[in-house]
Amino acid sequence: RETFAEIWHIIESMFDGVMEGKAVGFPNFMLPLNRNGYVEECYFDFSYSPIADEDGNIGGVLVTVIETTEKLKATTDLKEAKTALEYAKAESEEQRDRLKRFFMQAPAGISILDGEDLVFELVNPPYQKLFPDRQLLGKALLEAIPEIKDQPIYEILLGVYKNDKTFEGHGLKIPLASSTDGPIEDRYFDFIYQPRHNASGTVDGIMVFVYEVTDMTTTKLALEESEKRFRSMVEQSPIPMLVTKGETMIFEEINPPMLELIDRDNSIKGKPIAETMPELEGQAVMKILFDTFYTGEPWTGYEQPMVIKRNGEELQGFYNLSYKPLIENGKVTGVLQSAVDVTKQVNDRKSLEKAEDTLRSALLAAQLGTFDIDMEKGTMNWDERCRVLFGINHQHTVSYEHDFVNGLHPEDRDRIIKIINDEVLVKAVSGGNYNVEYRTVGAEDKQVRWVRAMGKAYFNEQDVPVRFIGTVFDITELKKDEIRKNDFIGIVSHELKTPLTSLQGYIQLSQLGAASGDHQLTSSLLDRADKQLRKMNNLINGFLNVSRLEAGKIFLNKQVFNIGELAKEIIEEAQLVVKTHELYFKPCEPVNICADRDKIGSVISNLVNNAAKYSAKGSRIDVECTVDGKMAMISVKDQGIGIKPEDTERLFERFYRVESIDNKHVSGFGIGLYLSAEIITRHDGEINVESEPGKGSKFYFKIPL
Numbered sequence: 001r002e003t004f005a006e007i008w009h010i011i012e013s014m015f016d017g018v019m020e021g022k023a024v025g026f027p028n029f030m031l032p033l034n035r036n037g038y039v040e041e042c043y044f045d046f047s048y049s050p051i052a053d054e055d056g057n058i059g060g061v062l063v064t065v066i067e068t069t070e071k072l073k074a075t076t077d078l079k080e081a082k083t084a085l086e087y088a089k090a091e092s093e094e095q096r097d098r099l100k101r102f103f104m105q106a107p108a109g110i111s112i113l114d115g116e117d118l119v120f121e122l123v124n125p126p127y128q129k130l131f132p133d134r135q136l137l138g139k140a141l142l143e144a145i146p147e148i149k150d151q152p153i154y155e156i157l158l159g160v161y162k163n164d165k166t167f168e169g170h171g172l173k174i175p176l177a178s179s180t181d182g183p184i185e186d187r188y189f190d191f192i193y194q195p196r197h198n199a200s201g202t203v204d205g206i207m208v209f210v211y212e213v214t215d216m217t218t219t220k221l222a223l224e225e226s227e228k229r230f231r232s233m234v235e236q237s238p239i240p241m242l243v244t245k246g247e248t249m250i251f252e253e254i255n256p257p258m259l260e261l262i263d264r265d266n267s268i269k270g271k272p273i274a275e276t277m278p279e280l281e282g283q284a285v286m287k288i289l290f291d292t293f294y295t296g297e298p299w300t301g302y303e304q305p306m307v308i309k310r311n312g313e314e315l316q317g318f319y320n321l322s323y324k325p326l327i328e329n330g331k332v333t334g335v336l337q338s339a340v341d342v343t344k345q346v347n348d349r350k351s352l353e354k355a356e357d358t359l360r361s362a363l364l365a366a367q368l369g370t371f372d373i374d375m376e377k378g379t380m381n382w383d384e385r386c387r388v389l390f391g392i393n394h395q396h397t398v399s400y401e402h403d404f405v406n407g408l409h410p411e412d413r414d415r416i417i418k419i420i421n422d423e424v425l426v427k428a429v430s431g432g433n434y435n436v437e438y439r440t441v442g443a444e445d446k447q448v449r450w451v452r453a454m455g456k457a458y459f460n461e462q463d464v465p466v467r468f469i470g471t472v473f474d475i476t477e478l479k480k481d482e483i484r485k486n487d488f489i490g491i492v493s494h495e496l497k498t499p500l501t502s503l504q505g506y507i508q509l510s511q512l513g514a515a516s517g518d519h520q521l522t523s524s525l526l527d528r529a530d531k532q533l534r535k536m537n538n539l540i541n542g543f544l545n546v547s548r549l550e551a552g553k554i555f556l557n558k559q560v561f562n563i564g565e566l567a568k569e570i571i572e573e574a575q576l577v578v579k580t581h582e583l584y585f586k587p588c589e590p591v592n593i594c595a596d597r598d599k600i601g602s603v604i605s606n607l608v609n610n611a612a613k614y615s616a617k618g619s620r621i622d623v624e625c626t627v628d629g630k631m632a633m634i635s636v637k638d639q640g641i642g643i644k645p646e647d648t649e650r651l652f653e654r655f656y657r658v659e660s661i662d663n664k665h666v667s668g669f670g671i672g673l674y675l676s677a678e679i680i681t682r683h684d685g686e687i688n689v690e691s692e693p694g695k696g697s698k699f700y701f702k703i704p705l
Contacts, residue, residue: 018048043068054239056322056338057300064223074211077108109210133179160193167193188217245334249273263310279309292323296332299323317343369472391442409439425465432457450479505577556596564625570604580617588625591632593703603676607636607699615640635700643691652677
């Protein structure tokens with residue numbers, strides 16, 4: 001109606017009729033279409049046919065259309081040209097010239113074949129366009145178009161010349177090649193072969209008027225073939241269907257699925273329904289069937305109760321029924337009926353509804369959210385608790401795509417959708433069982449929640465999922481506890497690694513000193529080893545004392561100390577272990593801070609060790625202590641591989657590691673910088689990095705004086 005407003009008053013009633021089951025079609029039907037900027041008279045061959053679903057309900061219109069405007073124009077041009085030719089026989093040479101100009105400017109293909117050899121004497125542009133790369137003018141017909149030699153069309157041309165009779169063809173198939181080297185293809189033409197007479201009235205040539213209709217013809221043939229396949233598909237439908245005729249509802253056609261459904265055989269054909277199925281008398285569906293016949297109004301009913309006699313016993317079932325009136329010459333002559341047995345689904349649903357009532361009370365007490373997805377109706381329902389878990393406050397209808405899929409955390413979304421589509425809803429894979437954990441992001445409160453979802457999908461007799469129900473339980477606190485535990489283990493492991501590494505180095509050096517008799521060096525190294533043991537002991541005691549950890553947060557044992565001296569000690573200890581790099585420490589004036597000395601020391605040690613890891617052997621590492629306003633600053637600068645800008649933004653995230661070809665050999669869990677950042681942040685300080693790929697990095701942190 002919106003797209004073809006200018007012709008809606010013409011075709012509206014046609015569509016209304018088709019939706020009532022009346023097919024309609026016309027050849028060369030004129031419609032004034034608004035196109036190309038003006039109202040144009042257009043002609044079409046078309047048909048409108050009703051489209052019904054598997055239940056026989058008409059839900060749309062199949063439109064087949066071929067525009068014949070140009071074809072009609074061409075036919076008109078051919079006839080006009082023919083008339084003009086006859087008129088030209090009696091005119092002067094000047095009129096002949098005008099006629100030739102008309103031929104050359106005509107939209108239809110025109111040629112003149114001269115003599116018995118049918119030599120091309122005149123070829124207008126549209127005719128030449130039919131054979132774009134062939135030389136026609138001055139050549140005999142068989143020389144220019146040799147592929148027609150053994151075709152009927154050549155005999156027709158000779159007959160026109162010899163018998164002096166005009167020949168008209170419409171949609172004639174002629175196998176031709178578009179080009180001299182191209183393949184021969186079936187092409188279709190409308191044409192007129194008109195004998196040409198000389199002054200004495202003898203035939204001396206043939207005038208050819210031709211219009212190619214290949215595209216229109218092949219389209220029409222394809223549509224006819226498509227309609228044929230469509231009719232065959234309907235006839236072989238797996239849906240139980242039958243046709244009754246007349247007021248007594250005589251069985252005229254009935255397919256095998258319907259015979260099986262009503263437990264009858266082909267002998268019921270030609271008999272009235274009252275005789276073959278007497279158990280239907282008095283049932284509501286029979287009254288509706290006769291109403292359809294008398295009123296001509298189609299009807300569809302879902303889950304209709306009906307008693308059918310099977311194996312000698314009358315059994316009640318539920319059926320999806322469709323009655324469609326058959327109309328001939330404007331009168332209802334019969335009814336097309338279809339029926340689908342849904343008894344099992346209905347009984348299953350009723351049993352499920354009873355179970356749901358019992359379950360609902362238990363769910364309320366356990367604070368479980370519930371969901372219910374009806375695949376057949378395309379609906380989804382959430383209870384109040386489920387809405388809370390997805391951060392929704394409103395009571396509007398929810399949908400699977402908008403509310404559930406969009407409510408999944410981006411990192412979990414693909415995984416959960418794949419589990420549902422490829423496992424839960426495939427009976428052979430999962431049996432319909434559903435048990436997953438995932439995160440939601442509140443649609444309104446944007447809060448991230450961890451949930452555990454359990455449920456089951458239910459299937460029909462064809463193993464197609466029809467219902468998916470289940471529960472959702474909030475496990476956010478459990479997940480947080482798990483994350484805290486994992487973080488705690490990671491922090492403990494990382495913190496113990498540094499003193500153990502130093503201790504191992506001291507022991508190895510002590511062994512060398514003892515072997516060489518250098519007792520002074522051995523004594524010094526053992527002192528340092530003792531210091532690392534004390535540090536490790538302090539770390540273990542600190543991490544194992546859960547009362548000093550606030551839900552996984554590091555406890556700070558603050559004291560006043562000189563951060564410059566601490567940095568110097570760390571560098572001296574590191575130099576004994578890091579033999580592959582040159583460590584330079586630029587001292588500063590005494591700078592006192594109030595902080596956890598061991599924790600700050602671990603940060604400096606971590607930055608120095610990272611600088612050694614990610615820079616070439618023999619390169620220099622500069623450590624500097626400065627004062628920046630009211631902050632003490634320690635910086636560690638290397639000449640290493642550098643870091644990309646997109647990585648620097650995430651360096652201090654837990655477990656994040658920069659992955660590249662240059663650092664594949666470097667071990668680690670991505671927790672060192674995260675731990676360092678946590679320590680500095682809890683000291684009201686800041687930590688950052690300045691780096692460029694290939695130019696090294698400078699890590700620094702600031703602590704209040």
